[in-house]
Amino acid sequence: MSDTLQILDPSGKKVGAAPRLKADTLLRMFRAMVRTRAFDERCMKLQRTGRIGFSIPNRGIEAVSVGSAAALDIAQDWVAPHYRDFGIMLYHGVEAEAMMDNMYGNAADGSVGRQMPVHFSFREPLRYLSISSPLGTQIPQAVGVGMAMKGRGEDGVCLTTFGDGSTNTLGFHSGMNFAGVFGAPVIFLCQNNGWAISCPVEKQTASEGFAVKGEAYGIPGVKVDGNDVLAVYRAVSEAVKRARAGEGPTLIEAVTFRMGGHSTSDDPSKYVEASEFKEWEQRCPLKRFRTWLIHEGKLSEEQAMAMEAEADAEMLAASRVAAAKPKPALETIFNDVFETMPKHLRTQADWCIGHYSSRGEGVDEKGEFPL
Amino acid sequence: MSDTLQILDPSGKKVGAAPRLKADTLLRMFRAMVRTRAFDERCMKLQRTGRIGFSIPNRGIEAVSVGSAAALDIAQDWVAPHYRDFGIMLYHGVEAEAMMDNMYGNAADGSVGRQMPVHFSFREPLRYLSISSPLGTQIPQAVGVGMAMKGRGEDGVCLTTFGDGSTNTLGFHSGMNFAGVFGAPVIFLCQNNGWAISCPVEKQTASEGFAVKGEAYGIPGVKVDGNDVLAVYRAVSEAVKRARAGEGPTLIEAVTFRMGGHSTSDDPSKYVEASEFKEWEQRCPLKRFRTWLIHEGKLSEEQAMAMEAEADAEMLAASRVAAAKPKPALETIFNDVFETMPKHLRTQADWCIGHYSSRGEGVDEKGEFPL
Amino acid sequence: MSELTMVQAVNDGLKSIMREDDTVLLMGEDVGPKGGVFLATEGLTAEFGEERCFDTPLSEDGIVGVGIGLALNGMKPVCEIQFQDFIFPAFDQIVSEAAKMRYRSGGQYTVPMVVRTPYGGGIRGGLYHSQSGEAYFAHTPGLKVVIPSTPYDAKGLLISSILDPDPVLFMEPKALYRAFREEVPEGVYTVDLSTVREVVPGDAAVIYCWGAMVPVATEAARRIKETRQQDVRVVDLRTLMPLDEDAVLQAARECGRVVVLQEAPRFCGYASEISALLAEHAVESLEAPVRRVTGFDTPFPNTLENYYLPDARRVMDAVEQVLDF
Amino acid sequence: MSELTMVQAVNDGLKSIMREDDTVLLMGEDVGPKGGVFLATEGLTAEFGEERCFDTPLSEDGIVGVGIGLALNGMKPVCEIQFQDFIFPAFDQIVSEAAKMRYRSGGQYTVPMVVRTPYGGGIRGGLYHSQSGEAYFAHTPGLKVVIPSTPYDAKGLLISSILDPDPVLFMEPKALYRAFREEVPEGVYTVDLSTVREVVPGDAAVIYCWGAMVPVATEAARRIKETRQQDVRVVDLRTLMPLDEDAVLQAARECGRVVVLQEAPRFCGYASEISALLAEHAVESLEAPVRRVTGFDTPFPNTLENYYLPDARRVMDAVEQVLDF
Numbered sequence A, B: 001m002s003d004t005l006q007i008l009d010p011s012g013k014k015v016g017a018a019p020r021l022k023a024d025t026l027l028r029m030f031r032a033m034v035r036t037r038a039f040d041e042r043c044m045k046l047q048r049t050g051r052i053g054f055s056i057p058n059r060g061i062e063a064v065s066v067g068s069a070a071a072l073d074i075a076q077d078w079v080a081p082h083y084r085d086f087g088i089m090l091y092h093g094v095e096a097e098a099m100m101d102n103m104y105g106n107a108a109d110g111s112v113g114r115q116m117p118v119h120f121s122f123r124e125p126l127r128y129l130s131i132s133s134p135l136g137t138q139i140p141q142a143v144g145v146g147m148a149m150k151g152r153g154e155d156g157v158c159l160t161t162f163g164d165g166s167t168n169t170l171g172f173h174s175g176m177n178f179a180g181v182f183g184a185p186v187i188f189l190c191q192n193n194g195w196a197i198s199c200p201v202e203k204q205t206a207s208e209g210f211a212v213k214g215e216a217y218g219i220p221g222v223k224v225d226g227n228d229v230l231a232v233y234r235a236v237s238e239a240v241k242r243a244r245a246g247e248g249p250t251l252i253e254a255v256t257f258r259m260g261g262h263s264t265s266d267d268p269s270k271y272v273e274a275s276e277f278k279e280w281e282q283r284c285p286l287k288r289f290r291t292w293l294i295h296e297g298k299l300s301e302e303q304a305m306a307m308e309a310e311a312d313a314e315m316l317a318a319s320r321v322a323a324a325k326p327k328p329a330l331e332t333i334f335n336d337v338f339e340t341m342p343k344h345l346r347t348q349a350d351w352c353i354g355h356y357s358s359r360g361e362g363v364d365e366k367g368e369f370p371l
Numbered sequence C, D: 001m002s003e004l005t006m007v008q009a010v011n012d013g014l015k016s017i018m019r020e021d022d023t024v025l026l027m028g029e030d031v032g033p034k035g036g037v038f039l040a041t042e043g044l045t046a047e048f049g050e051e052r053c054f055d056t057p058l059s060e061d062g063i064v065g066v067g068i069g070l071a072l073n074g075m076k077p078v079c080e081i082q083f084q085d086f087i088f089p090a091f092d093q094i095v096s097e098a099a100k101m102r103y104r105s106g107g108q109y110t111v112p113m114v115v116r117t118p119y120g121g122g123i124r125g126g127l128y129h130s131q132s133g134e135a136y137f138a139h140t141p142g143l144k145v146v147i148p149s150t151p152y153d154a155k156g157l158l159i160s161s162i163l164d165p166d167p168v169l170f171m172e173p174k175a176l177y178r179a180f181r182e183e184v185p186e187g188v189y190t191v192d193l194s195t196v197r198e199v200v201p202g203d204a205a206v207i208y209c210w211g212a213m214v215p216v217a218t219e220a221a222r223r224i225k226e227t228r229q230q231d232v233r234v235v236d237l238r239t240l241m242p243l244d245e246d247a248v249l250q251a252a253r254e255c256g257r258v259v260v261l262q263e264a265p266r267f268c269g270y271a272s273e274i275s276a277l278l279a280e281h282a283v284e285s286l287e288a289p290v291r292r293v294t295g296f297d298t299p300f301p302n303t304l305e306n307y308y309l310p311d312a313r314r315v316m317d318a319v320e321q322v323l324d325f
């Protein structure tokens, strides 16, 4: 990875100029990475034990999420995310409990139990745009969000994240193109984790990586070691600075690896060599950052272990609280289709509520997601 | 245009190595260009006098169409065209009358009067895929056509043509990407004529021209003077050779100019400077080639003038023959929806034919295309 | 007040609301200096600047996707799709995103956006400049679908759509763009969404229609009146989603005989929904079969388009059949 | 003969026809080594090689667009769209291109292609892994729409679709993929397109249904029989376009009382077309309103999906209403 920005090498040694960050920011970043890992692991357990239906492994990509999150000013910036980015929320103060509400699809969930797990929607404490399953659709939306800020003379930027496979979607093509033409303050962060479900990058595109795709849209492309949180932070910060200065969008390719299946429904052993996992385990973003922080004297081994234990406990507790919350009410099937419920929907809602409550007869609650 | 392949400069002087072409091929090319101009002019007149509803000016782009056509071997190759490419058909022996049948939408038209003018469909003498209005859709189709040939071990290639604006469509993105990944024997020929209706290239994309877009897909990009028929021929020939050799696709940007409105419904004086037309008139592809051919002694002034007069007469005659042909029968509204007409369509067809023929009452035949 | 054609009324509606609300933006292919291929946005870049009325790259997915982003962040974009036939590259952004954003975010994110698009036949546009796709959209929960049939309604419904907090597909019958003029008030006014318009009174039968079929139905009603002295009601649905179902049912109950008229192919078209509503909720009042007069179940032809499109004669035949049943 | 689930029958159908016809190709996201996310294509790359069963980049537009090109040039591509909810990026290629190619080229170019896609609810998939989009496609002239409800039909209809000279959208009810097993003959056999299947005989009323709603209707009919000793006919439409309209009308005339059942949202859904057909051609035979039992006119929810989806209880209520009318 010669043209790839790296600050910490896999062993945690500094090999590039570290960004100037206060110690408490560094610790906040580390803590968010630890909590991301803990949230991920808790969800995997919950899914395996049948408590929730589905999750999307985040193991291995903690540095991409947290490094990019730390470069944002959420008082003014927006995020138009894909699904594999727990760390952005956790870094910026979204409560684990609120995220667990979504994993359980309970009444307190941001999408009121309407979406699958990992399809978060937050407006506070950061504008974290509602995630949808169709891939790439958030990309042109991010451009519109950015253009609105630019049009009003605001300084905000919009960070949009997506996977390597998603560069093939219509949204990538149209979003990048509009951003180039309109100079929108948008950071396009491609999480190149090697795979789109079972399809490796070589079968997704014949281009030399993903950063180069910026040229097709007149957008500078940057490649960064996605397992190096400081490098990610630096690349995104620089892109944010350019965007705030009115210099337009940047495409960042963060090279990382999906340390697990695509989702809880996927078995990667069918198509990923075990040796690949082993190799990438050596490049673990947490270990690397932890080693460096300890070496720099900014963190002690004990502190780190305490943080890890605390994070595990936090996620367990959050899952218990979320599990205990009630399901959404039947009415929630029908509202939020439009701001004002039209008459035909009111009729359907009344019928539905009457039908199920009068009968007192439950419906079959089975259902498990296969992908 | 420093990185732009050019063989004849605008004055007709040779500035690059001319491809080896037999004299009669050169004359065939010239003649096709002359006939393209004549067909275009005839259609413009027919439209202005209300004989046909619509046309798409081809003035100024004769070299792109004919230069690329001459590089094909239609015994095995296919074309997946856009609408602004009369010269490909004329070079390869499509009768002007057959093209006029489409302009009139008569019963002999390849699309049986179902499509608008300039939406040609030919299977013979060359496989010239049915043109549709939605832009860019032919591009992934071309890739499939090419993949089928490659899969069967055939040597054929597919040439697909499209405008600068059409590089923004989904079809460009998906077609280029699939071609790169599957090494499809396809030549992507982008006719950069400066405009997409009223939108200039700078507002369509921030990239440095269009050839560079190949990089995003691992496809070599070549820029060529689109008003230089020899340069176009050379660029396309080389791409064809690569494709036949199993070396995959090429993107070619042919730089040219739309010497007129987008269509007969468009008034370019609202958005194109008159000086631009003047400037590009100096680069006329016909004049340039004609001058060189005469200079080389391959063509005489008298021959050229005779060819021009002949072409004018040919197009006038073709239009008269096409105008005299009958309209499609009512039944043609209903067949070709499926290979076998389903019952509900048979019922509708019978009703329609009964309704209109029993009444002997004509319907209002007005209707003019505004774009 | 001045006499405007429908396309002028659209232009005037855009201008009027843009003067009052500077969050309203226009975007689309050729909507800027050229003023749109039908001139619906003529003069708007000149008055409001490139920031508020601008050309976009040739990408419907981008137009709607970026428009959604603008709407999410405080603007009211009015996106033009040059012909409805070219809306399909944006289908995913419309049906998966704009229509579902409020629902999937529990109301945290909303998309107050209008997608304007000319639709329908009558201009010798063949397969791809003539289609009527309302049924594709009316089946999509979360999306409103509005189709005016007069200059007055075009302006008022368009302004209502722009002010609406939810995404609206605003389909303009291009065959009527310059078909006639009508008095149109100056400045901002609205026409309530989800109301139908009685075009011709009557109770011998009712014709439901919308867009360019409204004058066709009106002409049929006029000729029936002339030849048979029977009063056939013509109802312009104008807001296809949400539909004023009560008004539809009431007209059917009052008239007992029904014809539903649309340009689009018949199978699974919007007219089918009207028939289904009646078969479910007004079957006792029906004194005759519910007849649909529609385009055929084929792509849209070119040379023979006037044999494809329903005309007054075809509508009269159907009305006479239900009257004589 | 062996007992297969529906997804095994799909796999077996693909395998059987690929052994006989080497122009048949499979393409789509994850259909290769992984065998598809539902394992419908498991083992096919191993048997037929990467040339005949291959993974594609993540682009539905590309899958269908390239598939069309393959079909134009002599192949019979079977394109998989991973979930029907993700078909919309390919909507333009399907409705503007595949469906209109034969027509617009006067039969010179044709697209013998199948687009296979799992659809429908029942797997806790929320908004975007649960939709039933048949109405979007059945409204498109030039496209066939087929939906099996049993393993036997899945294999036979799929082979018929692959052999069909026109483009077919083949929608597989994922809720039934592993719901039950059935005897499925080995090798190639076909089930005629445009035929309906009588699932349960009866003439007290008829329920029209397709896909995953067929077992729901069957269960409702069983319980009605049990509780009221009335025989309710269940008709599986299975080929939604072209529909065997005569068979539909005949069943309605014989039974006089009708329920139409679908998972999709009600408004402008496929069920509406059935109602419309009856309101137009069988209204004299109807002894009760035509009741639709459908999903609600909302996006598809997640936690409450089982309150959204029609179940046997809801169907019974509707049937009882028409029986008691």
Ligand SMILES: Cc1ncc(C[n+]2csc(CCOP(=O)(O)OP(=O)(O)O)c2C)c(N)n1
Residues within 6 Å of the ligand: A084, A133, A134, A135, A162, A163, A164, A165, A166, A167, A169, A191, A193, A195, A196, A197, A258, A262, D029, D058, D060, D082, D086, D089
């Ligand atoms: C438009 C669309 N097509 C297909 C899918 C099914 N799908 C879900 S995730 C996925 C792979 C995504 O790969 P990538 O973009 O690299 O992200 P990653 O999962 O690796 O983070 C696919 C094909 C989808 N969600 N949307």
Ligand SMILES: Cc1ncc(C[n+]2csc(CCOP(=O)(O)OP(=O)(O)O)c2C)c(N)n1
Residues within 6 Å of the ligand: B084, B133, B134, B135, B162, B163, B164, B165, B166, B167, B169, B191, B193, B195, B196, B197, B258, B262, C029, C058, C060, C082, C086, C089
């Ligand atoms: C998908 C789609 N969107 C919009 C249009 C309307 N339209 C027709 S031609 C055109 C401009 C095309 O520009 P370009 O690709 O540069 O080709 P040129 O006309 O310059 O040859 C537009 C916008 C269309 N036909 N298809």
Ligand SMILES: [Mg+2]
Residues within 6 Å of the ligand: A163, A164, A165, A191, A192, A193, A194, A195, A196, A197
């Ligand atoms: Mg990936």
Ligand SMILES: [Mg+2]
Residues within 6 Å of the ligand: B163, B164, B165, B191, B192, B193, B194, B195, B196, B197
């Ligand atoms: Mg152009």
